[in-house]
Amino acid sequence: MQEIYNNRESSWLIGDSGYPLQPFLMTPFQNPPEGSPQQRFNHAHIKARNCVERCIGVLKMRFRCLLRERSLRYPPHFVSNLIKACAILHNLCVKEGVPLLNEDIHDHPDLMDVPHPPGNEPGELAMRGLQVRNTIVEHYYQ
Structure with missing residues (x-):
């Protein structure tokens, strides 16, 4: 993403x-602050993230090979193809009525988000990130 940026x-x-x-x-x-443009941004941000996180959780429940991997063992291109293949296979399973395991995602810590290390100290990219996020809020959440 940094290269795209x-x-x-x-x-x-x-x-x-x-x-x-x-x-x-x-x-x-x-x-x-309550009712602020920043809170409206956060609400939209959370809705988008939750959708993606639910999808990842479902894929992890169906394809246990996606569990427990906290480090990248393969090149990013291969990993993206693996995840795409899992998504395609999941859609075929849904179409054919193949059920998921009847387990709650919250019963499995490996299915939940991985905690992330604290962010880097403020630098040029972080400052530019603040500018970009503030511009998004000004244009869409005022």
């Missing part, structure tokens, strides 16, 4: 507050 393309990842704010990685505001 460096090529002046506007695309963003969304991450929880455990990630450092970057111009290509939008994180929520910490404790925004």
